[in-house]
Amino acid sequence: MKKYITIILFGVMFIGCKSQNDPSPTPTPPPNPTVATALLSFNFNESSGQSLSENKTNANFTIDGPSGSAERIIGVEGNALRVNGFYGWATGNASTTYPTAKVCVSGWIAPSAFPVQRKDLDLITENTNAALFSNVNTSNSSGVALGINHHGRVIGQFKLGTSVIQILSDQEVPLKKWSFIALNINASSGTAALYLNGSQIKSTTFEIGTLLWDNNATIYIGKESKTKTIAGFDTNGLTGAIDQVTLWNKDLTDAEIVAQYAKFSPSDPDLKIPTTRFANDIHRPKYHLMPSSAWTNESHGLIFIDNKYHIFSQRNFNGPYLEHINWGHYVSADLINWEEKTQVLWPQPGFDEVGIWSGHAIISKGQPYIFYTGVNKSKAAIGLATSSPPYDTWTKNPTAIIPNAPSSSANADFRDPFIFLDNSQWYMMIGTGMRSGTPRGGLYLYKSTSTDFKQWSLQGTMLEGNPAVDGTGDFWEMPVYYNFGAKAIVLINKLPNANALYWTGNFNGSQFVRDNAIPERLDVINQLLSPSIHPDANGNLTAIGIIPDGVTSEKQKEQGWAHVFSLPRVWTLVNGKIKQVPHPNVLNLRGASKNFTNVVFDQNTSNALNNATGSQYEIVATINPGTATKVGFSLNKNTATGEQTLIYYDYATSSFVVDRSKSSILTGVPLSNQSTNYVVPSGIINWRIFVDASVIEVFVNEELAFATRSFPSTANNLIDLYAQGGAATATDLKIYSIQGGGVASVSKKRPEKKSEIILHPIVFPNPSTDNFNIKFNNITETTPVYGYIFDITGFPVKRIEAAVDVENTILHWNGIMDNGAKAIRGVYVIKGLLKNELFDAKIIVE
Incomplete structure (x- = not known):
């Protein structure tokens, strides 16, 4: 089209030039037009x-x-x-x-x-x-x-x-x-x-x-x-x-x-962040999901559609600070390797002209819908957007589907819709702070009255807090509802002093009836916030939340980025509590390992793990406390500077502790200690710890989780054991190197993976009461096997770490779970990683 325009312009010029044989009168030429001259020019x-x-x-x-x-x-x-x-x-x-x-x-x-x-x-x-x-x-x-x-x-x-x-x-x-x-x-x-x-x-x-x-x-x-x-x-x-x-x-x-x-016909610019920008940043995580640069906070809208996972997050692309929020967008085939896409929502004139705040995404009859908080200068409203494959661009509804809070004088703010289905009815709960009487957090409840989700009817409040009793603050944001079957949960993120808390109970169509007045903590030590949930391809309820930096604005400016997301976690509800374990696909991150057995250590022990170092790794360990009163790990340890971050359990006070008092000699980074009382049923603790530069994410006994941030002055620091008050024993400990994961190369798109082939080993006898054999085919060399056996709820009941080779291609399971009990009758699934190949198989216990 540009060429045609240029030709027309030249054509006009030629038409204006008369032939010498033209008999018509020659008009008086107009004054010479002023030729445009560049006074200043920048070509960069x-x-x-x-x-x-x-x-x-x-x-x-x-x-x-x-x-x-x-x-x-x-x-x-x-x-x-x-x-x-x-x-x-x-x-x-x-x-x-x-x-x-x-x-x-x-x-x-x-x-x-x-x-x-x-x-x-x-x-x-x-x-x-x-x-x-x-x-x-x-x-x-x-x-x-x-x-x-x-x-x-x-x-x-x-x-x-x-x-x-x-x-x-x-x-x-x-x-x-x-x-x-x-x-x-x-x-x-x-x-x-x-x-x-x-x-x-x-x-x-x-x-x-x-x-x-x-x-x-x-x-x-x-x-x-x-x-x-x-x-x-x-x-x-x-x-x-x-x-x-x-x-x-x-x-x-x-x-x-x-x-x-x-003059120019440019191709679309490559605006991906260059790899050189953060090449020397020792604190930037590599295998946790995070944006390519600048600011993020809450994750939301995790969905699985057309064999891809999509998750969205709060994003300011203009710098690592909270303002002018867009909805960032990331896509993955496995919940581990993510590609950052162009933002899907951003402020535009109207009810969302200042910011696109948090919300939720659902899929109804194959169609995805985004529900979000639109903010202008005076109030918040709830907006709606839809999309079609490949879901890279979304179309907003031109007006808010809920234009304002029920009563501006009775509540403080109004945001973060979460949508759920109950008895064939779609409901929406929205976080607020109730201001009639004692300030308290609350959830407004709406019911959908149209199939296109554009009409909603207020049902009242679904749940309200009582801060003097339940400690849930005076405002609730980022609510989550999920029905596990016999019981459901409502999770809220309370303010001030942000914390993710939840109740079990049942929804009766108008209110959530709690089992207990006092909520449970999601993480045993408060750091992960605002989880987004969705069942994965195999039906496991998967959650990804945010792990804030805790650093100063000056440090965020120096970094050029702020905050990171957790690894994907699988949630199950057991005895009224959410159990959290790393998603099975996290096994794909494992590289070579260092193995240790029966390592005895006490307060005088140094370098118990033989100069093990790293910045990106996973620790899997079983530790018997013996006579020690404090047992755990010294991470990011630097003997020259005296830096270390201690992660341990205090048996005297029945508390998990993160000691960051000596974690860094840098300024602007968190140095406070964190601890929470929690009684461990037996002395032996199974630890699974993921270190990713400044992120430390901890899983305990296949049920508890917490995270923290640590900013040492150097990279590739020592990994050590820690004990006080006596001697403890690491009966089994492995340190896996980790490469990959996180967001695709920010300056160069990661090549698309071929469709992953999932192996299906043969299980025999199946069904059986015990002594199951899991046989792998085409084994040509000694090959490590890592995996879990999950019960019907998706809860891991048995960890598998073994090896197969040409002579022995069979794993054995005697039907005994990690807690020592015999597996009850029902259907189980074994999932895991055979070297670099995923596998799964069904196990039926009679």
Whole structure:
């Protein structure tokens, strides 16, 4: 199409040239049109370095950010400058004569997200202008700016006499694609116009006057001239890429605008985060799910559809701070290896113009639905979005399906819908803080009255807290409901002092009837928050939550990222408590192992594990406390600096303890200790610990879980055992190296895996009362086998760690579970990993 436009323009020029044989009168030629000349031009073709050159004056511009942080990508021609929301823009001064009558600013932009409008600090009428070009004097507003606002609309600004003129388009610039934008100003005729990809999209008129400039004003390329910050972060920079920024000495004609647009036919930009950005970051996890950069907090909307898992999360792409929330999107075939996709929801004018906050996703009759909290300056409402394969883009319902809380005076905030099915009826519960009487958390309940989920009827409150009795704070967010069969659970995340708590009970169609007034903790030590749940491909109820950093804003700014998600966990309900174990697919992460047996250690023991070190690994251990009173592990240990993080059980106080008092010599990182009382039925403890840089995720006795964060000053630190008060014995201990997992390479997409083949070993006799044989075929060498036997609820009852070889291709199970009891009659499933191959088989106990 661009070529055709160019041909037409040339055709018009040729038609205007008369032949010498043309007998018609020759008209008087019009005055020569003014030829557009670039006063300032930036092409960003430097290959590296923390500066760039303006092409007309050769002025040097500095790229904001730490030394070595400037990034370039392939642009519309040569290179483009990558800007990252809170750094990466360029500033400088260039000596030129600014025109006072006519001017044009143009350039190419490829936003990966739209910039921030601060929820509490910016007026709703105040537009962010994250600018391609801005030389505005912020004291008197003289100068010109062109960019996009917080809703992705093209926006221009200029000063005329005493008036500041702002022109804003109604059209949104597409994300992650190159767009050509321009601002034309003709002060002598009192007109201005905005252009997008060669077409005029907005015009305005004003009193004729003179453009005002400040020749000494700093020029910003990639950021608004104003200073706007939150927690030390600049909030009005562009996020994405910019190229070919030009200031012209006149307003361009429509034909000239088209010609500038037609000069280039760029491919979609590669805006994935380069691997070099975090290459030296020793604290950034590698096999836990997390975004490629910037901010995330709550995960939500875990679903499984068309053989893929999708999960969403709160995302600010503009920097590692909480503001201007989008819905990030990640896709996986196995819950372990994830690919980050383009965000599916972001703030747009209307009820969600400030932020797209948390919510939930469901699948009904094969159709996925997202329910989310839309936030404007004064209130929250509930929105709806739908999608079709491959579910990379979602379409919002234009209006809120629940426009406001039942009573703004009776509640504090209103957010985080969770949808569930009960007796063929769809219900929605929404978190709030009740303010009639004693402040307390609560859940409003709605029932769907339409098959398209656009109509809902308020049913009252499903559950309310009693803080004096149950300690559930004065506000509840991110609620979860799940019916395990005989019993259901309601989980809430209470505020203040965030904590994930749950009750068992039953839903009667209008309220949740609790079994006990006092809720249970989800994690034995509070760190994981806001879990998102969904059955996996095999029906295991799977949960993924957030494990916050606990670091300062300064540290998050230094990192360039904030927060991480847990490994996938399988939940089962046993004796009124949620049991948590790592998802079976986590076995795929295991690499080579170091094995130890009958290691005796006490408080005087050092280096009990023979110089074992690592930053990404898994520990599986069975420890007999013997005479010791405190038994566990010393992780991230550095004898030179004295750093270590202690994870142990205190038998004297019946408490799990995380001692971070000496975990780091760095500033801005958490050093507080964490502990919770919990009585372990027997002295021996089975530990399973995952260390992933700054993340430590712990599972105990195939039922308990907790997580913490630790930020040592060096990587690949010692792994050691810890005891006080006597001698303990690690009867069996393995340390597995871990590689892979997490988010696909942020600068290069991970190659698609071939469809995984699941092996099905033969079980005989089957059914039987005991002595089952599990036979593997095609064994050619000694091969490790790791797995679990699960009961019908999905709860692991027997851990399997063995090996098969050419001579012995059979595993044996005598029907005895890990707790020493005999397996009761019913159907069981063995699942696991045979070297690098997944396997499963059904076992029937008579």
